[in-house]
Amino acid sequence: MPLHATTMIQNLPTDLLAVAGVVVLLVLLVLSAFFSSSEIAMFSLAQHRIDALVEEGAEGSTTVAALKDRPHRLLITILVGNNLVNIAMSSVATVLLTLYLSQGEAVFAATFGVTAVVLLFGESAPKSYAIEHTEPWALTVARPLKLSEYALYPLVIVFDRLTRIVNRVTGGDSAVESTYVTREDIREMIQTGENEGVIDADERKMLRRVFRFADTIAKEVMTPRLDITAVSQTTPLDKAxxxxxxxxxxxxxxxxxxxxxxxxxxxxxDLIAARNDAHPSTSVADHVRDTLYVPESKHVDELFREMRDERVQQVVVVDEFGTTEGIVTTEDIVEVVVGEILDEQESEPVEVVDDQTVRVDGSVTIEAVNDAVSVDFPEGEEFETIAGFIFNRTGRLVEPGEKLVYDGVELTVETTDDTRIERVQITEPRPTATDAGSASVSG
Known part of the structure; x- marks a missing residue:
């Protein structure tokens, strides 16, 4: 500081210097609160809400969108501004306290005093407010933040470049520029929503199925060949x-x-209409509608669009050799999301007996079983169903009454039909069970 300026300050009355210093500290504290709350508001505001605010024409929304288009630049602006303000507060407080204390005492008091004040009024309270009023506060601070970016432009550019260089050297990346919400985050929010009572268990299961929809293949939802009811093209109408x-x-x-x-x-x-016709045909051959033939590895989301475009309700699933593996209907695909749609004659594929026990059909998929029990059964390329899991673990055909224990969970084969497992009882361990990862079979 120039000698004449120092002399002028020393010549000012102590009370006037104290008042001026307090005013400056209050202004800096307000700026600290501004930058801290801005960080929370801007980075807590989801992109879909920003898009909605822009469509609604909310004041400041276009500025918010422009700032969020360059999130790394925005973060650097906030951090540079906040650090400059906090350092300035500490310096001013030190100078102010030297009017009444020794230099060492002034440094000590300024360090801990400013830290306490900043934590309370510059960080904690402003951020709490921003969390409670994310949207309105983001719209309010958007334009001042843009002005701050212009005012701090040289520093922002320098630290932006330096940060990216450090990230490259250390092998890190700028996570702030990636999406803030991942599929796993949404799954966890769904689980939290159930725990908090916001959504019920059935809604959680449906939402989880929606996330699995794109990963589900035709083989997992088809009616297998053994269960197909079909007719020959020479079958008489009455028989069909x-x-x-x-x-x-x-x-x-x-x-x-x-x-x-x-x-x-x-x-x-078509069959009934043809049978009642004045000149009925003798077989179903004249009333066959075209269908689609799809590989068992086809994803059901693609299959559903294709069936909708081609206006077919049932397709044939074939393997790599062209052998019929099963059929898929639109109902099968819908059940991937909404769960099993049962006819009057059908029993529940998953029957809850009590807190530890469920009974499931052998054709129930591993995913559905994992939804019903707390222990996750492994999913592999060799099998999709609980019956396939049992066959894979035993390596042979099993008889009714045989038990398989996996990770403390007891699977009892209740009924079979020739080589098929029809019904399985699954009993989870009591909370004190210590079995882990082992599998054994007993007769």
Whole structure:
């Protein structure tokens, strides 16, 4: 500081210097609160809300959007401004206290005094306010932040570049420029929502299924070949109608020689109309509608769009050799999200017996079982169902009454049909159980 300026300050009355210093400290404290609250408000505001505010024409929304388009630059602006203000507060407080204390005492008092004041009034309280009033406060501080960016432009540019260089050298990245909400974050929020009572268990299960929808393949939702009800293209109309009504299906696959040569689909309405016609045909061959043939690895979201575009309700799933593996209907795909849609004759695929016990069909997928129990069964390429899991673990056919223990969970095969496992009881361990990761079989 020039000698004449120092002399002028020394010549000012102590009380006047104290008042001026306090005023400066208050202004700096307000600026500290401004930068701290701005950081919380700007980075807590979700992008979809910013887009909505811009569409609504909210005042300041375009400035918010412009600032958030360069989040790293925005963060550097806030940090540079906040640090400059806090350092200035400490310096001014030290000078002010030297009017009444020794230099050492002044430094000590300024350090701890300014720290306490900044934590309370420059950090904690402003950030709490910003959390409670994120949107209105972000709109309020947007333009002052933009002016701060212009005012601090040289420092902002320098520290922006330096930060990126340090990130490259240390192998880090600028996470602030990536999305703040990931799929895993949303899954955790869904679980938190259930824990807090905001959503119920059924809603949580449906939301989780939505996230799995794009990862689900046709093989996981198809009706397997063994369970397909189909008719030959030479089947008489009366017999085909009878097969439809007995099976409870409104449409059936039609094959030429066997299920590996499915030629299309026939619908019950067409059959009844043809049978009541004045000149009815003798078989279903004249009423077959085209269908689609898809690989078992096709994702159901793509399959659903294709079925909707082609206006088909049932498709044939084939393996790499062209062998029919099963069929998929629009109902099967809808059930991926909403859960099992049961007919009057069907039983619940997952039946909750008590807090520790559930009974499931052998055809229930591992994902569905994991939704029903607290211990996650592994998912592998070799199997998709709980029956497949049991076969994979035992390596042989099993008989009713056999038990498999995995990670403390006891699986009891209740019923079988020839080589198929029809029903399995799953009993979870009591809270005191210590089994972990081991698997054994008993008869």
């Amino acid at each position: 109608v009878e097969t439809c009504t007995e099976s409870g299906h409104s449409r059936l696959p039609v094959y030429r020689d066997d299920l590996d040569t499915i030629v299309g689909v026939v619908e019950l309405g």
